[in-house]
Amino acid sequence: xxxxxxxxxxxxxxxxxxxxxxxxxxxxxxxxxxxxxxxxxxxxxxxxxxxxxxxxxxxxxxxxxxxxxxxxxxxxxxxxxxxxxxxxxxxxxxxxxxxxxxxxxxxxxxxxxxxxxxxxxxxxxxxxxxxxxxxxxxxxxxxxxxxxxxxxxxxxxxxxxxxxxxxxxxxxxxxxxxxxxxxxxxxxxxxxxxxxxxxxxxxxxxxxxxxxxxxxxxxxxxxxxxxxxxxxxxxxxxxxxxxxxxxxxxxxxxxxxxxxxxxxxxxxxxxxxxxxxxxxxxxxxxxxxxxxxxxxxxxxxxxxxxxxxxxxxxxxxxxxxxxxxxxxxxxxxxxxxxxxxxxxxxxxxxxxxxxxxxxxxxxxxxxxxxxxxxxxxxxxxxxxxxxxxxxxxxxxxxxxxxxxxxxxxxxxxxxxxxxxxxxxxxxxxxxxxxxxxxxxxxxxxxx
Amino acid sequence: xxxxxxxxxxxxxxxxxxxxxxxxxxxxxxxxxxxxxxxxxxxxxxxxxxxxxxxxxxxxxxxxxxxxxxxxxxxxxxxxxxxxxxxxxxxxxxxxxxxxxxxxxxxxxxxxxxxxxxxxxxxxxxxxxxxxxxxxxxxxxxxxxxxxxxxxxxxxxxxxxxxxxxxxxxxxxxxxxxxxxxxxxxxxxxxxxxxxxxxxxxxxxxxxxxxxxxxxxxxxxxxxxxxxxxxxxxxxxxxxxxxxxxxxxxxxxxxxxxxxxxxxxxxxxxxxxxxxxxxxxxx
Numbered sequence: 001x002x003x004x005x006x007x008x009x010x011x012x013x014x015x016x017x018x019x020x021x022x023x024x025x026x027x028x029x030x031x032x033x034x035x036x037x038x039x040x041x042x043x044x045x046x047x048x049x050x051x052x053x054x055x056x057x058x059x060x061x062x063x064x065x066x067x068x069x070x071x072x073x074x075x076x077x078x079x080x081x082x083x084x085x086x087x088x089x090x091x092x093x094x095x096x097x098x099x100x101x102x103x104x105x106x107x108x109x110x111x112x113x114x115x116x117x118x119x120x121x122x123x124x125x126x127x128x129x130x131x132x133x134x135x136x137x138x139x140x141x142x143x144x145x146x147x148x149x150x151x152x153x154x155x156x157x158x159x160x161x162x163x164x165x166x167x168x169x170x171x172x173x174x175x176x177x178x179x180x181x182x183x184x185x186x187x188x189x190x191x192x193x194x195x196x197x198x199x200x201x202x203x204x205x206x207x208x209x210x211x212x213x214x215x216x217x218x219x220x221x222x223x224x225x226x227x228x229x230x231x232x233x234x235x236x237x238x239x240x241x242x243x244x245x246x247x248x249x250x251x252x253x254x255x256x257x258x259x260x261x262x263x264x265x266x267x268x269x270x271x272x273x274x275x276x277x278x279x280x281x282x283x284x285x286x287x288x289x290x291x292x293x294x295x296x297x298x299x300x301x302x303x304x305x306x307x308x309x310x311x312x313x314x315x316x317x318x319x320x321x322x323x324x325x326x327x328x329x330x331x332x333x334x335x336x337x338x339x340x341x342x343x344x345x346x347x348x349x350x351x352x353x354x355x356x357x358x359x360x361x362x363x364x365x366x367x368x369x370x371x372x373x374x375x376x377x378x379x380x381x382x383x384x385x386x387x388x389x390x391x392x393x394x395x396x397x398x399x400x401x402x403x404x405x406x407x408x409x410x411x412x413x414x415x416x417x418x419x420x421x422x423x424x425x426x427x428x429x430x431x432x433x434x435x436x437x438x439x440x441x442x443x444x445x446x447x
Numbered sequence: 448x449x450x451x452x453x454x455x456x457x458x459x460x461x462x463x464x465x466x467x468x469x470x471x472x473x474x475x476x477x478x479x480x481x482x483x484x485x486x487x488x489x490x491x492x493x494x495x496x497x498x499x500x501x502x503x504x505x506x507x508x509x510x511x512x513x514x515x516x517x518x519x520x521x522x523x524x525x526x527x528x529x530x531x532x533x534x535x536x537x538x539x540x541x542x543x544x545x546x547x548x549x550x551x552x553x554x555x556x557x558x559x560x561x562x563x564x565x566x567x568x569x570x571x572x573x574x575x576x577x578x579x580x581x582x583x584x585x586x587x588x589x590x591x592x593x594x595x596x597x598x599x600x601x602x603x604x605x606x607x608x609x610x611x612x613x614x615x616x617x618x619x620x621x622x623x624x625x626x627x628x629x630x631x632x633x634x635x636x637x638x639x640x641x642x643x644x645x646x647x648x649x650x651x652x653x654x655x656x657x658x659x660x661x662x663x664x665x666x667x668x669x670x671x672x673x674x675x676x677x678x679x680x681x682x683x684x685x686x687x688x689x690x691x692x693x694x695x696x697x698x699x700x701x702x703x704x705x706x707x708x709x710x711x712x713x714x715x716x717x718x719x720x721x722x723x724x725x726x727x728x729x730x
Binding site (some may be wrong): 344396 | 568576580581586600
């Protein structure tokens with residue numbers, strides 16, 4: 001069984017919601033849709049207060065190549081263009097839409113029809129009608145971003161140069177984060193649509209071969225994919241040995257094809273593009289069904305009664321999804337390893353929200369002195385020295401941190417997880433990394 | 448045999464030593480670098496903390512720069528202050544400029560009472576980390592985070608964290624206005640301001656650019672941008688921008704009228720406590 005070689009850890013999987021079907025959560029009456037839900041320039045609002053919008057209508061247009069449009073996730077009236085809370089407690093501009101009863105009912109009926117249509121196996125003849133440029137345009141117009149969490153605009157990855165196409169499209173279906181099962185649920189429910197999405201992505205990027213990298217702790221999803229896979233297609237399923245952080249693109253490329261991406265380079269440098277499996281489904285929905293990215297599947301898990309995999313509208317309040325939870329709970333957006341703790345849950349779901357993890361006994365253990373066990377060095381999947389980078393970060397020694405390749409850190413948190421002294425290694429490494437990355441960007445722009 | 452061996456050893460050692468000495472003597476002669484002796488004298492006067500407060504790379508760099516330029520325009524050692532600059536001026540034979548001594552002040556007064564805790568934080572004990580992941584436990588996106596990065600970097604031990612308020616306190620006696628804390632604070636809450644005549648200075652101890660109602664909700668000591676101080680100031684030293692008042696220390700004469708005008712107590716000063724004439728009349 002394949003996996004990546006360097007470092008890695010085995011945290012308890014805790015996939016409490018594995019095997020649960022996707023439940024469509026009732027559309028909210030009020031959504032707050034952030035203008036910046038992707039990496040790159042924030043979108044520019046193209047509706048005004050008081051405008052009537054319908055579900056799927058573009059309400060903010062992209063501001064540049066590395067940017068993505070934003071769409072209304074419910075029909076209704078634009079109530080305000082204002083600032084709303086981010087999970088960190090800072091604020092960011094957003095469009096607030098409210099629906100009346102009639103609009104709400106109509107949306108619910110339309111969405112039900114969509115879900116029923118998706119449940120049927122995909123019609124494979126549809127994708128043949130689309131040219132490379134059409135697919136790219138549709139993906140771009142649908143506002144699709146990488147749904148694994150990095151939220152990088154999908155068109156940018158698909159826009160390969162003609163004649164210099166990568167040789168392999170790698171579909172990331174690892175879901176190596178403990179607790180999260182949203183991709184798993186998606187694959188079990190919509191395997192044939194995902195295959196269709198992969199085919200469209202291959203066509204858009206001119207890649208001839210695709211491999212789905214999936215950890216073997218999801219046997220049902222693997223079986224579902226195998227079931228719909230025709231042996232004549234150039235798509236392969238590659239089950240991987242479960243190890244965190246296999247879903248990191250550098251680790252995944254190494255695990256599947258055994259090539260290591262050089263420091264500071266993108267997967268394209270070894271002829272690979274990596275996309276998440278949920279992104280493939282979104283591409284299918286955008287191209288074959290003409291649907292913008294307004295809903296996504298999230299996992300609600302941890303110490304809450306209403307655990308499960310839910311289809312929610314982008315912009316739904318997290319408070320509304322979770323319902324009543326005790327005050328002293330910690331809510332993490334994303335998985336426990338790479339997710340960020342929410343300082344406030346009065347904040348909307350974005351395209352990049354993959355899960356809501358509620359922990360009732362959440363707090364970290366007290367920090368103790370480093371015992372030089374080098375556990376973090378062994379765990380680091382990038383072959384770095386976390387104890388050293390963390391010290392550089394704490395002492396603000398940016399030049400030294402840069403020399404020790406802090407920019408290669410993927411912020412997976414394996415070091416902090418491993419540390420027997422509970423040192424917040426990654427917290428300090430992040431500070432050093434962001435400072436060094438800013439330095440590198442400044443140098444590049446000077447040139 | 449033994450005596451002979453010892454003598455030979457001593458001989459070889461002495462010979463090698465002598466040869467080395469002669470060689471070094473000529474090398475030193477040949478590659479001698481003329482350095483202005485004044486640089487050493489100035490460097491000896493400087494505090495030697497290498498804090499970088501002058502904007503140069505360290506004390507030695509300041510000494511070299513002074514001598515090379517031949518004047519002291521734009522050069523000031525904030526740590527040594529006027530006495531040291533005067534001595535340096537004597538050495539290079541110019542007049543020292545009188546520099547206004549400065550001190551770091553905190554532009555936040557969100558004490559534990561004014562800003563109750565809103566969320567928990569259990570990450571690394573560092574303002575820089577806390578600022579990057581969240582708004583802070585007290586809900587203000589502009590105010591002090593209270594982890595004491597400024598106190599950690601201060602080379603003169605002039606900043607201490609006050610546990611009752613959760614805010615850093617600058618000791619004006621120890622502060623040399625080197626500016627390390629100013630550069631470190633991720634929220635830019637520390638500012639170097641004139642120490643003022645007879646140590647009297649007035650400043651707005653808040654940096655919140657939130658609208659009045661929002662700021663007030665988060666912190667009862669916040670500047671709400673009402674503009675009362677702007678209207679009161681007889682010297683037009685106060686400016687209101689983005690819901691936040693700022694006192695220009697070049698213009699401020701520390702009359703203290705704004706202190707009485709401020710409805711939230713966001714303006715702080717080192718003025719002695721004033722008598723309340725209205726109260727005495729009522730009595």
